[in-house]
Structures are given as C-alpha cells and as structure tokens.
Amino acid sequence: MSSTWIVVAGDPTVGTLVETGRTIGGELVALVLGPRSTAQRVACAGVDRVVWLGEPGSAPLEAFAGAAADLVAAGRPQVVLAADRAADRVLAGAVAARTGAAALGGVRQVETVDGVVQVVRDALGGIVRERLALTGPTVLVLDGGALPDEGVPAPVEEVAVTPAGVRVVEEHPAxxxxxxxxxxxxxxxxxxxxxxxxxxxxxxxxxxxLDGATACSRPMAEGVDFFPRDRYVGVSGQRVTPDLYLAAGISGQVQHMVGARGARIVVAINTDKDAPIFRECDYGVVGDLYEVLPALTEALGR
Ligand SMILES: Cc1cc2nc3c(=O)[nH]c(=O)nc-3n(C[C@H](O)[C@H](O)[C@H](O)COP(=O)(O)OP(=O)(O)OC[C@H]3O[C@@H](n4cnc5c(N)ncnc54)[C@H](O)[C@@H]3O)c2cc1C
Structure with a gap:
C-alpha cells in the first residue's frame, strides 16, 4: 500500500497536514521528534500510526534529522508533508536529501486530479501561484495548521535512535x-x-x-520593536492558519495578507473604509482599534 508521511519536529501543528494526507490517500504515518506527550497528541490527530523517536534529552531536534530521514526513506512514501516551521523545514530538507525527492515550499493546496497529485504553491514572493503535477517522490512544506480536536488514538511505535552532530550546552529564555x-x-x-x-x-x-495569541505586521517588529521578529505575519514572516485572524490597524498589503490567507475567518478593524484589507476579510469594522478592541475584550469578559 502506498503511504504518505508527516514529519513533526517539536510543536504538533498538523491539522492541515493530516487533512492533506487524507486527500492524497494511502496509509498516513506521522514521524514525531519530541517528547512523548507530542507523539500522543499527534496520535489523536487522525493519522493511522505514529513512529516516535523517543525522548530527545539534551539534544536539539535537528540532531535527529539524519536518523529520522533514514526511517522515512525506509517507508518509501510518495509524498512527505512538513509544517512551514524552522525545525520541521530542517527535517523536510534532510528527508528530501536522503530520499532524492523533490522539495517544494510555499504549498497552499494539494489535490489529486485523475490519479495524479497536484500542488498549488506561491511563487515570486506570493504574487504568483503556480500548479505543479508530482511525477515522483516529493517533500511538501505547507502551513501545518492547528492541532485538531482529540480523536481515537493511533498506535505509537517507539524507535530509539542516537542523536548526532550537536547537543545543547545552555539555554536562556527569550x-x-x-x-x-x-x-x-x-x-x-x-x-x-x-x-x-x-x-x-x-x-x-x-x-x-479569546484564548489566542498576538501577532503584527512587519513594521511593528522591524520598523519599531513593539513585537519580536518571530511575531510578524506575511511573505517574509510567519504564515498562520487560525480559525480567527483579527487584524486591527493593518492596511492589508499583499505582503502581509499572504501570511494570513490560511485563516478560516478574517476580521478587519480599520479607520479607513477604503483600506485594502476590507477586500480580503470576512467581517469588517470601520472603526478605531482603540475603541473596538477594548469593547470586544469587555464583551467577551461578560
Ligand atoms: C519585499 C517585501 C516584503 C514584505 N514582507 C512583509 C511581511 O512579511 N509582513 C508584513 O506585514 N509586511 C511586509 N511588507 C511590508 C508591507 O508591504 C506593508 O508595508 C506592511 O504590511 C504595512 O503594515 P501596516 O498595515 O501595519 O501599516 P500601514 O500600511 O501603514 O497601515 C496602517 C493601517 O492602520 C489604519 N489605522 C490607523 N489608525 C488606526 C486606528 N486607530 N484604528 C484602526 N485602524 C487604524 C490605517 O488606516 C492603515 O490602513 C513587505 C514589503 C516588502 C517590500
């Protein structure tokens, strides 16, 4: 039976990966680097089985990339899926190198047309979208998606491997x-x-x-340092896939919106009724964020 593998390094952002794997078909296997709790959460996300590399100890996840790539290669999957995050991309690259697979980033959509897997992905910094047909083993990097609600747990197989190359000497909170x-x-x-x-x-x-997280446009992290750099969304920042993306005081330039298009619902709050973001949102409030955000917070508190 053909198989599709999902590789997970650290945080289990696999909702979209599982949906995509099901679209492709065949057995859906998740290879997980990280603590046991991560493997258990991925096992409940809708995969058929999990291969877990054991507790990472003091080694960074990247030290397991070679061993992980060997395990994936032995499964001979046609398609390997990875979330668009730093450690997952390292793993995706190691798998592609070990298996001789093509590696595609910026993937937005995957579907099967007449038995052939086709991929739509961003090109030229998100301004162009291109469609590609997969003609051989391929590694796809896409938005991982929030972890789905708990389902029936799939079996977890522990495969002990030895980390290689690096170890953590010390850590400081950032x-x-x-x-x-x-x-x-x-x-x-x-x-x-x-x-x-x-x-x-x-x-x-x-x-x-809202039990959520904060993010920003690039000028808020690079022009001024109101937010750390890993918090800005867009073509050169993070790509997010929440259920709700509430953008306040953001004009909606394409370089920003590329990072938010994976959201299920976009709500815009802007004082300018002609702001471009009102063409890209599901709900729009023409208003001052200094009034609207506190009012929403208060209403939610009630
Ligand atoms: C190569 C390249 C890559 C880039 N990559 C990114 C990227 O990854 N991410 C990114 O974000 N940008 C990126 N940019 C920058 C992008 O083009 C925009 O300049 C940027 O997104 C604008 O940020 P903004 O919407 O916060 O600011 P502005 O465009 O200045 O918009 C501010 C908005 O706030 C509204 N406003 C003002 N006061 C209020 C108020 N009190 N209440 C409500 N609304 C208010 C205004 O009407 C306006 O629409 C990139 C640019 C380039 C050239």
Whole structure:
C-alpha cells in the first residue's frame, strides 16, 4: 500500500497536514521528534500510526534529522508533508536529501486530479501561484495548521535512535509575545494603527480573552520593536492558519495578507473604509482599534 508521511519536529501543528494526507490517500504515518506527550497528541490527530523517536534529552531536534530521514526513506512514501516551521523545514530538507525527492515550499493546496497529485504553491514572493503535477517522490512544506480536536488514538511505535552532530550546552529564555502563533486557534494582529509600544497591552488583553495569541505586521517588529521578529505575519514572516485572524490597524498589503490567507475567518478593524484589507476579510469594522478592541475584550469578559 502506498503511504504518505508527516514529519513533526517539536510543536504538533498538523491539522492541515493530516487533512492533506487524507486527500492524497494511502496509509498516513506521522514521524514525531519530541517528547512523548507530542507523539500522543499527534496520535489523536487522525493519522493511522505514529513512529516516535523517543525522548530527545539534551539534544536539539535537528540532531535527529539524519536518523529520522533514514526511517522515512525506509517507508518509501510518495509524498512527505512538513509544517512551514524552522525545525520541521530542517527535517523536510534532510528527508528530501536522503530520499532524492523533490522539495517544494510555499504549498497552499494539494489535490489529486485523475490519479495524479497536484500542488498549488506561491511563487515570486506570493504574487504568483503556480500548479505543479508530482511525477515522483516529493517533500511538501505547507502551513501545518492547528492541532485538531482529540480523536481515537493511533498506535505509537517507539524507535530509539542516537542523536548526532550537536547537543545543547545552555539555554536562556527569550522575550516572546505569548502562545505559539502556529498552534493558536485565534490570532489578534496589530499594525501601524497602534501608536505606542504600551498600547500592545490592548491587543494582548483581547488575545487573552479569546484564548489566542498576538501577532503584527512587519513594521511593528522591524520598523519599531513593539513585537519580536518571530511575531510578524506575511511573505517574509510567519504564515498562520487560525480559525480567527483579527487584524486591527493593518492596511492589508499583499505582503502581509499572504501570511494570513490560511485563516478560516478574517476580521478587519480599520479607520479607513477604503483600506485594502476590507477586500480580503470576512467581517469588517470601520472603526478605531482603540475603541473596538477594548469593547470586544469587555464583551467577551461578560
Ligand atoms: C519585499 C517585501 C516584503 C514584505 N514582507 C512583509 C511581511 O512579511 N509582513 C508584513 O506585514 N509586511 C511586509 N511588507 C511590508 C508591507 O508591504 C506593508 O508595508 C506592511 O504590511 C504595512 O503594515 P501596516 O498595515 O501595519 O501599516 P500601514 O500600511 O501603514 O497601515 C496602517 C493601517 O492602520 C489604519 N489605522 C490607523 N489608525 C488606526 C486606528 N486607530 N484604528 C484602526 N485602524 C487604524 C490605517 O488606516 C492603515 O490602513 C513587505 C514589503 C516588502 C517590500
């Protein structure tokens, strides 16, 4: 039987990967690097079985890339899926190198047409979309998607492997802006409509009320440092796939919206009724974020 493999390094952002794997068909196997709890969560996400490489100990996940690639290669999958995150991309690259597969990034859609898997992906920085037919083994990197609700657990097989190449010597906590962006079901993103650094608290309060994460447009992380750089969404930043993407004070330039198009629902709040984001959202509020965000937070609190 043909198989599709999902490779997971660390956070289990696999909702879209599982849906995509089911579209392709065959046995759906997840190879998981990370703690046992991660393997157990992935096992409940709709896969047929999980291959778990055991507790990583003091080694970074990348130290398992070679061994992980060997295991995937032995399964001889036609398609391997990985989330568009730093450690997962390393793993995807190692698998492609070991198996001689083609590797495609920026994948937006996967479907089977007349028995052939076809892929739509962003090209030229997200301005163009191209369709490709897969003619051999391929590694696809796409938005991982939030972890689906718990389902029936699939079997987890532990395969002990030895890390190689590097080990962690020490770690320091870095300043980050709340929960992980990729696994958040709701994201509150703010742009240059936010005037002061201290006003970030307005977005954070709404994110807490929504049990979500905060994000921003690029100027908020690079022009000014209201947010860390791993918090901006867009073609050169993060691509997110939450159920709700609430964009306040963001004009909606294509370079930003490319990163938010995977959201199920986009809500825009902007004082300018002609802002481009109103052409890309499901719901729009023409209004001042300094009034609308606190009002939403208060209403949710009630
Ligand atoms: C090669 C390249 C790559 C890029 N990559 C990215 C990327 O990955 N991500 C990204 O975000 N950008 C990226 N950019 C920048 C992008 O083109 C835009 O400049 C940027 O997204 C604009 O950010 P913004 O919407 O916050 O700011 P602006 O475009 O200045 O928009 C601010 C908006 O806030 C509204 N506003 C003002 N006050 C309020 C208020 N009180 N309440 C509500 N609304 C208000 C205004 O009406 C306006 O629409 C890239 C650009 C280039 C050239």
């Amino acid at each position: 300043a980050v802006g709340g929960p992980d962006l990729h696994s958040a079901h709701r994201v509150v993103a703010v742009g240059r409509g936010l005037r002061e650094r201290g006003d970030v608290a307005i977005a954070e309060a709404l994110a807490v009320a």
